[in-house]
Amino acid sequence: MEASVLYDRLDEELAVEDYADVDASANGLQVGSGAGAVDRVAVAVDGVQATFEAAADWDADAMVVHHGLSWGGIDRITGRTYDRVAALVENDIDLYAVHLPLDGHPQYGNAAGLADRLNLGNRAPFGRLGPVTVGQQGWLQQPASPAALHETLEDLLDHGGQGVRLLDFGPEEIESVAILTGSGTDWLDEAVAADVDAYVTGEPEGKLYHMAREAGVNVFLGGHYGTETFGVRALADLIAEWGPETAFLDEPTGL
Amino acid sequence: MEASVLYDRLDEELAVEDYADVDASANGLQVGSGAGAVDRVAVAVDGVQATFEAAADWDADAMVVHHGLSWGGIDRITGRTYDRVAALVENDIDLYAVHLPLDGHPQYGNAAGLADRLNLGNRAPFGRLGPVTVGQQGWLQQPASPAALHETLEDLLDHGGQGVRLLDFGPEEIESVAILTGSGTDWLDEAVAADVDAYVTGEPEGKLYHMAREAGVNVFLGGHYGTETFGVRALADLIAEWGPETAFLDEPTGL
Amino acid sequence: MEASVLYDRLDEELAVEDYADVDASANGLQVGSGAGAVDRVAVAVDGVQATFEAAADWDADAMVVHHGLSWGGIDRITGRTYDRVAALVENDIDLYAVHLPLDGHPQYGNAAGLADRLNLGNRAPFGRLGPVTVGQQGWLQQPASPAALHETLEDLLDHGGQGVRLLDFGPEEIESVAILTGSGTDWLDEAVAADVDAYVTGEPEGKLYHMAREAGVNVFLGGHYGTETFGVRALADLIAEWGPETAFLDEPTGL
Amino acid sequence: MEASVLYDRLDEELAVEDYADVDASANGLQVGSGAGAVDRVAVAVDGVQATFEAAADWDADAMVVHHGLSWGGIDRITGRTYDRVAALVENDIDLYAVHLPLDGHPQYGNAAGLADRLNLGNRAPFGRLGPVTVGQQGWLQQPASPAALHETLEDLLDHGGQGVRLLDFGPEEIESVAILTGSGTDWLDEAVAADVDAYVTGEPEGKLYHMAREAGVNVFLGGHYGTETFGVRALADLIAEWGPETAFLDEPTGL
Amino acid sequence: MEASVLYDRLDEELAVEDYADVDASANGLQVGSGAGAVDRVAVAVDGVQATFEAAADWDADAMVVHHGLSWGGIDRITGRTYDRVAALVENDIDLYAVHLPLDGHPQYGNAAGLADRLNLGNRAPFGRLGPVTVGQQGWLQQPASPAALHETLEDLLDHGGQGVRLLDFGPEEIESVAILTGSGTDWLDEAVAADVDAYVTGEPEGKLYHMAREAGVNVFLGGHYGTETFGVRALADLIAEWGPETAFLDEPTGL
Amino acid sequence: MEASVLYDRLDEELAVEDYADVDASANGLQVGSGAGAVDRVAVAVDGVQATFEAAADWDADAMVVHHGLSWGGIDRITGRTYDRVAALVENDIDLYAVHLPLDGHPQYGNAAGLADRLNLGNRAPFGRLGPVTVGQQGWLQQPASPAALHETLEDLLDHGGQGVRLLDFGPEEIESVAILTGSGTDWLDEAVAADVDAYVTGEPEGKLYHMAREAGVNVFLGGHYGTETFGVRALADLIAEWGPETAFLDEPTGL
Structure with missing residues (x-):
C-alpha cells in the first residue's frame, strides 16, 4: 500500500x-x-x-x-x-x-472499544472539548454493583498487574456509565451533570478523590495505558x- | 492572635x-x-x-x-x-x-519535610520554575537499594493503604535523591540532568514510565496526597x- | 417553581x-x-x-x-x-x-424599555458588539427640541435627583434617537454614522464631550443606574x- | 528653543x-x-x-x-x-x-497640583500601577467636615458649572486624603486599604457608589476635566x- | 463621483x-x-x-x-x-x-494580472491564507524552457533594470506555474505540493534558495515592485x- | 574534544x-x-x-x-x-x-567581521533588539564615495556573482557606516537616527527603497548569504x- x-x-x-x-x-x-x-x-x-x-x-x-x-x-x-x-x-x-x-471516535476509539467490551447500550458521545467529543457513555445490559464492575474492568483493562482503583462514592447499583480514557479529571463534572452512576477513566489524579466524594459518583481508575x-x-x-x-x-x- | x-x-x-x-x-x-x-x-x-x-x-x-x-x-x-x-x-x-x-520552602516545605525524614545530607534546592524552586535534592547517609528505599518510603508516606509505586530503571545502589512532591513529571529531566539515582514524586502520570526507563533512573511514586x-x-x-x-x-x- | x-x-x-x-x-x-x-x-x-x-x-x-x-x-x-x-x-x-x-434584548432590555417609554417607532437594534447588539434606535412620534426631550428624560430616568446632563451640540429638532444604556462612549461613533439626532446613554465619561461636539450630535447622559x-x-x-x-x-x- | x-x-x-x-x-x-x-x-x-x-x-x-x-x-x-x-x-x-x-508626577502632576492647593502635608505617592504611581496622598492641615471640603473643592476645580459630587459615606471629620485625578475607580480599594478619610477623583463611574458605601469612605467626584x-x-x-x-x-x- | x-x-x-x-x-x-x-x-x-x-x-x-x-x-x-x-x-x-x-483577486489582482499576460489556462486560486487566497496558478499554452520563461518575465515585469533572478532547480520544461506576487517564501511549499514546474514571486528572500533546490522546482524572483x-x-x-x-x-x- | x-x-x-x-x-x-x-x-x-x-x-x-x-x-x-x-x-x-x-557578537559576529575587513574605527554596538544588539557601527579610516565603497563591498562579500545593490540616496562622501547583516530593514531607522552616511545590510526587501530615499541615506544590499x-x-x-x-x-x- x-x-x-x-x-x-x-x-x-x-x-x-x-x-x-x-x-x-x-x-x-x-x-x-x-x-x-x-x-x-x-x-x-x-x-x-x-x-x-x-x-x-x-x-x-x-x-x-x-x-x-x-x-x-x-x-x-x-x-x-x-x-x-x-x-x-x-x-x-x-x-x-x-x-x-482516536480517543473520541465512535467506532475505533479507545472509549468506544471499552464500551463495546462492556456491552453498553444506548450509546452517546461524551466528553465535550470545543466542537468535538473524546469519550462515550451508555447503559449496562444488567445493573451491576461497584464491586462487580470493578472485577469486570480488572479483567478487561491492560493494567500491567497494578489493578484498577475504585472510588465507591456512588450508588450501589450501576446502570449508566461514562468513559473517558487516559486523563479524565476535567470531565468528571460532565459525568455528574449527565447523572451517570459510574465514571471510568485512566489517570489517578489527586484531586479526583474529593470531586467524586462530594458528587457522589463511582469512579474507576484503570490507568492511562490500561484504558487506551x-x-x-x-x-x-x-x-x-x-x-x-x-x-x-x-x-x-x-x- | x-x-x-x-x-x-x-x-x-x-x-x-x-x-x-x-x-x-x-x-x-x-x-x-x-x-x-x-x-x-x-x-x-x-x-x-x-x-x-x-x-x-x-x-x-x-x-x-x-x-x-x-x-x-x-x-x-x-x-x-x-x-x-x-x-x-x-x-x-x-x-x-x-x-x-509550601512545596519549595527549604524548611517548612513538603519536599524539605520528606528530605528531613530521609535524613538527606548536602541539601540543595531542586525543581526550577521560573525564578523559584519547588523541590529539594540531597544525599542519603548510607547507600540503599531501590527495594530498601521503597520500604522506607512506604513507611513515611501517608498513602492511604495504596502503597508506593517503584519504577526501578536506575542504579541498584541509591545515593542521591531528588524530591518534587505532588505532580512531578515535568521535572524528571532536571533530575536526570542532575544525575540523581532516584526521583521521588507523587502522581503516577502515564508518560513517566518510558521517560524513566529511557533515562535509567529509579522513580518512586507516593501519590499526590501521600507526598504532601x-x-x-x-x-x-x-x-x-x-x-x-x-x-x-x-x-x-x-x- | x-x-x-x-x-x-x-x-x-x-x-x-x-x-x-x-x-x-x-x-x-x-x-x-x-x-x-x-x-x-x-x-x-x-x-x-x-x-x-x-x-x-x-x-x-x-x-x-x-x-x-x-x-x-x-x-x-x-x-x-x-x-x-x-x-x-x-x-x-x-x-x-x-x-x-439584558442591555440588548429587543423586548425586555434596558434600551428597549426606555425606547418603549419614549414611544419610539421604526425600531432597530443598535450598538454592535461582535455578533450581538446592546442597544436600540428608533424615531420619535413627534419631533422634539433638545430641551423638551431633556425634560422627558428627567421624568423617565431614575437619576436619584442628580438630573440628566445634556450636551446640545446637535440639531435643534430631534427625530431619530439611539439608546445605549450604562456606559456608551464606545458607540457614539456608530450613532453618528447612523445619523441620529440624539444619543442617550448613561455614564458621563470625560471624552464624550468633544466627541459629541465635533460630531454635532445631541447627547443625553442619564447616569449608569438611571438608564438601567x-x-x-x-x-x-x-x-x-x-x-x-x-x-x-x-x-x-x-x- | x-x-x-x-x-x-x-x-x-x-x-x-x-x-x-x-x-x-x-x-x-x-x-x-x-x-x-x-x-x-x-x-x-x-x-x-x-x-x-x-x-x-x-x-x-x-x-x-x-x-x-x-x-x-x-x-x-x-x-x-x-x-x-x-x-x-x-x-x-x-x-x-x-x-x-503627568497624573503621577510628584511636583508637576495633576494630583500633586491639587494636593498643593489643599495644602496637604506628609505627602506620599498613591495609586500604584505596575512599577509607578499615578496619584498622591497626604493630610489636611486642619480636619474638615465633608461639607467643608466639598465647598473647597468646588472652588478649586474647573468643573464647568456642574459642581462636585460628594458621596458622604465616610467619617464626619476628614484628615487624610487620597487623590487620583481623572478616572479613579480602580484605586478606591487602595485608598480604603490606606485608611484615608476621603478619596478625590474625577469620573463618576456607576459602580463607585456601592464600593464607597460598603467601604465607609467619603468620595468626591470633580469630573475628569475638573481634576486634570x-x-x-x-x-x-x-x-x-x-x-x-x-x-x-x-x-x-x-x- | x-x-x-x-x-x-x-x-x-x-x-x-x-x-x-x-x-x-x-x-x-x-x-x-x-x-x-x-x-x-x-x-x-x-x-x-x-x-x-x-x-x-x-x-x-x-x-x-x-x-x-x-x-x-x-x-x-x-x-x-x-x-x-x-x-x-x-x-x-x-x-x-x-x-x-488586491494580491489575490481573481480578476483585478496582481497575480491574476501576470497570469493574464502569461496567458495561463486552467486557472485556479493559489496561496492559502486562512480563509482566503492571495495568488493564482495555471498552465502555459505551450511548454517553455526555464530560460524562455525567464526572458518572457524580464519583458513583462517592471523590474527597474535589475532583471529577474532564476533559480533553475526544476524541470527543463515548464507547463504549470504558480504565482504569488510580493513576498512569497511562505507559499513555496504549497507550490511544491501542487506539483507546479515553476513558482513566480517577488522578493529574493535568502532561505528560498535551498528550499527550491531541495524541492526541485524552478523559482523566478521578479522583485516586490516588479510583480505588483x-x-x-x-x-x-x-x-x-x-x-x-x-x-x-x-x-x-x-x- | x-x-x-x-x-x-x-x-x-x-x-x-x-x-x-x-x-x-x-x-x-x-x-x-x-x-x-x-x-x-x-x-x-x-x-x-x-x-x-x-x-x-x-x-x-x-x-x-x-x-x-x-x-x-x-x-x-x-x-x-x-x-x-x-x-x-x-x-x-x-x-x-x-x-x-552570532550576528551581534562584537568579536566573532557577522557584522564585526565585515567591520574588521572595512577597517572601521571607533566601533560601537548597533541594532538594538530588546536587551541586546545584533549589528555594529563605526568610521571608515578614509572618507569614500558611494561608488568606491560599492566596489570594496563587491570584493569583500560572498555574493555568488549577483553583485551588491547600491541605493545611493545619501551623502556623496561616506564616513560613518552601520552594519546589520542578513535582514536589516527594521533597523534602517536606527541607522538614520544615528546619522550614519551608509547602511550595509543583506536582504533587498521591497520597502527599503523609499525608506532610504526619504531618509537620505546610502544603503548597500549584499544579500543574506553574502553578508553572513x-x-x-x-x-x-x-x-x-x-x-x-x-x-x-x-x-x-x-x-
Whole structure:
C-alpha cells in the first residue's frame, strides 16, 4: 500500500482535521518521508524507544501510535527525542500519531472499544472539548454493583498487574456509565451533570478523590495505558483490511 | 492572635510574593473577612468539604491548606464551589491557601519535610520554575537499594493503604535523591540532568514510565496526597509557636 | 417553581449563550446551589450589600440582577466580595446575573424599555458588539427640541435627583434617537454614522464631550443606574407570569 | 528653543520612559516633524479640535496636552482623527502628549497640583500601577467636615458649572486624603486599604457608589476635566522658564 | 463621483471585508475626510512621498495604493509618517489602500494580472491564507524552457533594470506555474505540493534558495515592485469606467 | 574534544543565553546526542541538505551553522525537515546552531567581521533588539564615495556573482557606516537616527527603497548569504584553537 494513501485514509477515517484546534498533538505523519510502500504496520499506545525497537525487530515499515513525539512543537531533537527519532530514521520507519481523534471516535476509539467490551447500550458521545467529543457513555445490559464492575474492568483493562482503583462514592447499583480514557479529571463534572452512576477513566489524579466524594459518583481508575489500548488495536484491524500486515506491540506500564 | 497578623506572617515566612507569577493558586487568604482574632487554626492538605466539616467540628477559626479553592479565578460560586464556600461562611472559618511556596520552602516545605525524614545530607534546592524552586535534592547517609528505599518510603508516606509505586530503571545502589512532591513529571529531566539515582514524586502520570526507563533512573511514586502532608504539618507547628492552638486534619486519598 | 427551571428559562429567553464571548460578566447563576424551589424573586440593578440585605428583609429565595459579582473570575472571596457572598449564603439567596443580554434584548432590555417609554417607532437594534447588539434606535412620534426631550428624560430616568446632563451640540429638532444604556462612549461613533439626532446613554465619561461636539450630535447622559432599571423591572414582570412573587428593590445611586 | 530639545527635556523631567509599559497613550511627540524652533507653546487638557483651533488662533508652534490622539495605535487617519490631525498639519503645530506621567508626577502632576492647593502635608505617592504611581496622598492641615471640603473643592476645580459630587459615606471629620485625578475607580480599594478619610477623583463611574458605601469612605467626584488642569498648567510655567511663551487654553467640559 | 461611493464600491469589488483577519494592512480609506467629490484618482504601488508628490502634481483628489501607511496601528505621526501624512493633508488627497485583497483577486489582482499576460489556462486560486487566497496558478499554452520563461518575465515585469533572478532547480520544461506576487517564501511549499514546474514571486528572500533546490522546482524572483504593478493598473481601468479620470504613477524600485 | 564541552564553550563565548527571549532560533545543540568526542567540526552559513552532505563527505562529527532547523518549534519531522534530519542522523553529525548571538557578537559576529575587513574605527554596538544588539557601527579610516565603497563591498562579500545593490540616496562622501547583516530593514531607522552616511545590510526587501530615499541615506544590499559568512568562519578559527580540525563549507546562494 502506498504510504501516502495509508496516511490520508487514516486522516479521513478518524476525522483528524476536526480535532486540529483542540489537540496539542500534531496528529498525522509525525516522522518520516511518507513516501514509498508500506507492507508492515505496527501499532502501539506509546511512541517510545521500546516500541520503536520492537517495531524494528518486527521489520515494520510504519508505526501508528496514540502518543507520538510532537506536542506543541519540538524545540530540539536532542536527548530522549534524539534517541527516539534516530531509532525511526535508522530503521526507516514512518511514525503516524493520532491522539484525541482516536480517543473520541465512535467506532475505533479507545472509549468506544471499552464500551463495546462492556456491552453498553444506548450509546452517546461524551466528553465535550470545543466542537468535538473524546469519550462515550451508555447503559449496562444488567445493573451491576461497584464491586462487580470493578472485577469486570480488572479483567478487561491492560493494567500491567497494578489493578484498577475504585472510588465507591456512588450508588450501589450501576446502570449508566461514562468513559473517558487516559486523563479524565476535567470531565468528571460532565459525568455528574449527565447523572451517570459510574465514571471510568485512566489517570489517578489527586484531586479526583474529593470531586467524586462530594458528587457522589463511582469512579474507576484503570490507568492511562490500561484504558487506551483499544484504539490502536482497532486500527490494526482496520489497516489489515486495507492490505498491510499489522501487529500490536504491547508495552503495558501499569501507569 | 489577630487574623491579619497571622496571614501576613505566613505570607512573609513562606515568601508568597516570590511565587505570584508562576503559581495558578491565589495564595494567601482566599475566603473570609480576615478580621478578628484567630485562636484555633486547622491545617489540611486539601481545602474540601470533608476537611471544612472536620474543621467546623473542631471549632476552627481559620484553616491553612495546601490546595485551596481559587486556581486562576472563580467564575461561579455554584455546585461544588458553592458547597465548599458555604461550609466556610456558615461556620465562620477563614481559608488561607499556600501552594507552590509550601512545596519549595527549604524548611517548612513538603519536599524539605520528606528530605528531613530521609535524613538527606548536602541539601540543595531542586525543581526550577521560573525564578523559584519547588523541590529539594540531597544525599542519603548510607547507600540503599531501590527495594530498601521503597520500604522506607512506604513507611513515611501517608498513602492511604495504596502503597508506593517503584519504577526501578536506575542504579541498584541509591545515593542521591531528588524530591518534587505532588505532580512531578515535568521535572524528571532536571533530575536526570542532575544525575540523581532516584526521583521521588507523587502522581503516577502515564508518560513517566518510558521517560524513566529511557533515562535509567529509579522513580518512586507516593501519590499526590501521600507526598504532601509534610508542609501543612510543619505550618501547624510554626503557628502553634505563635500562639493559636492547631490541629492537622488528615484525609488521605490514596491518590 | 424549581430554581433550575427558572434559571434555564431566563438563560433561554435572554439568549445568554449568544453573549458568552463578548461579556466579561459570567451571566446566569453566579452564587448559590441552584437547587430547591423559588417562590420569591427580588430584582435589582446592582448585586451589592444594600440590595442583598433588602432581599433578605423581603425574604427572597433568589435575586436577579444586572450587575453581578463575577467579572472575569473572582481571585479571592475576601473584603467586599466576602461580605456580599456571605450575605447571600447566610440568607440562602441564589444570585442570578444577566448583563449585556439584558442591555440588548429587543423586548425586555434596558434600551428597549426606555425606547418603549419614549414611544419610539421604526425600531432597530443598535450598538454592535461582535455578533450581538446592546442597544436600540428608533424615531420619535413627534419631533422634539433638545430641551423638551431633556425634560422627558428627567421624568423617565431614575437619576436619584442628580438630573440628566445634556450636551446640545446637535440639531435643534430631534427625530431619530439611539439608546445605549450604562456606559456608551464606545458607540457614539456608530450613532453618528447612523445619523441620529440624539444619543442617550448613561455614564458621563470625560471624552464624550468633544466627541459629541465635533460630531454635532445631541447627547443625553442619564447616569449608569438611571438608564438601567428598565431591564430588571421587565424581568420581574416576566418571572411573575411564571409563578413566583417578585419585587424590584430600588437603590438609585445618582451615578 | 529647538523643538527637539523641548521634547527631550519634557521626556526627562516627567520620566516618560518609566510609564511606557503601563500607559496606553503614546507619550511624547505624537504629531509633527519635531524639527525647527518653538517659540510659542500652548497647553491644554484635551488635544481636540477646539483646543487645536485655539492654539492656531494664538499662533502656537507646539501644543502640550494631557490627552493626545494616539491610544494603542491609530488604524485610520479618518473622521474625527483626520480633522484633528489636519488642524495640526495645516497650522504647523507639533502635538506633544503626556498622560500618566503627568497624573503621577510628584511636583508637576495633576494630583500633586491639587494636593498643593489643599495644602496637604506628609505627602506620599498613591495609586500604584505596575512599577509607578499615578496619584498622591497626604493630610489636611486642619480636619474638615465633608461639607467643608466639598465647598473647597468646588472652588478649586474647573468643573464647568456642574459642581462636585460628594458621596458622604465616610467619617464626619476628614484628615487624610487620597487623590487620583481623572478616572479613579480602580484605586478606591487602595485608598480604603490606606485608611484615608476621603478619596478625590474625577469620573463618576456607576459602580463607585456601592464600593464607597460598603467601604465607609467619603468620595468626591470633580469630573475628569475638573481634576486634570493642574498638570498642564504646571508645565506651562516650567516651559516658560525655559524660554518659550506659553498659554493655557481652557476648554472645561463639565465631564 | 462621491468619494464615499468610490470607496464603498472598491471595498465591495475587492471583498475587502473577507481579508480583515489576515491582513496587517488597514485596508480601505486610510487617510482623509472621505467626503466630497473625486474627479481624479491616481494609483500607485507604494503610498510614499514620491508618489504623493506626483499625485499632487497631477492634481489628484484621491490615491489608490497597494502599500499604504497603516500596518497594525500608527503609534506616532512623526518622522517619515508625518511627512507622508502632511503631503496628503496639505494637498487634500485621500489615501485608499488595498493590500492582500488586491494580491489575490481573481480578476483585478496582481497575480491574476501576470497570469493574464502569461496567458495561463486552467486557472485556479493559489496561496492559502486562512480563509482566503492571495495568488493564482495555471498552465502555459505551450511548454517553455526555464530560460524562455525567464526572458518572457524580464519583458513583462517592471523590474527597474535589475532583471529577474532564476533559480533553475526544476524541470527543463515548464507547463504549470504558480504565482504569488510580493513576498512569497511562505507559499513555496504549497507550490511544491501542487506539483507546479515553476513558482513566480517577488522578493529574493535568502532561505528560498535551498528550499527550491531541495524541492526541485524552478523559482523566478521578479522583485516586490516588479510583480505588483498589475493590480493597481487594473483598478485604474475599473475606476475610469466609473467616471473619474485615472493615472498610474510608476515609481519602480528594482527591489 | 568532548562534544558537550565544545557546545558549552560556544554557548558561553557567544552569550547564547542573553538572546533567548528575542531569537526565534533555538540556539545551541539542535540535533544530536551531544555525547562522545568531536574531532572534526564543519561550519556553514545554512544548515541544509547541501551542507549536511558536504559535511558527511568531509567526515564531520559536528556542524556549526548560523541558520539551523528549529525556529519556534518543529511540528513534524517530515518533508524537507525529515530529509535534513535524516542526513544528520544517518551520518552521525551533531548540529549546533547559533543565530542572533552570532550576528551581534562584537568579536566573532557577522557584522564585526565585515567591520574588521572595512577597517572601521571607533566601533560601537548597533541594532538594538530588546536587551541586546545584533549589528555594529563605526568610521571608515578614509572618507569614500558611494561608488568606491560599492566596489570594496563587491570584493569583500560572498555574493555568488549577483553583485551588491547600491541605493545611493545619501551623502556623496561616506564616513560613518552601520552594519546589520542578513535582514536589516527594521533597523534602517536606527541607522538614520544615528546619522550614519551608509547602511550595509543583506536582504533587498521591497520597502527599503523609499525608506532610504526619504531618509537620505546610502544603503548597500549584499544579500543574506553574502553578508553572513564572517561569523561561522570566525568560529571555525576559534574552534580550531580548541583542538578539533575545522572546515568552512561554502554554499553561496546569491540571495
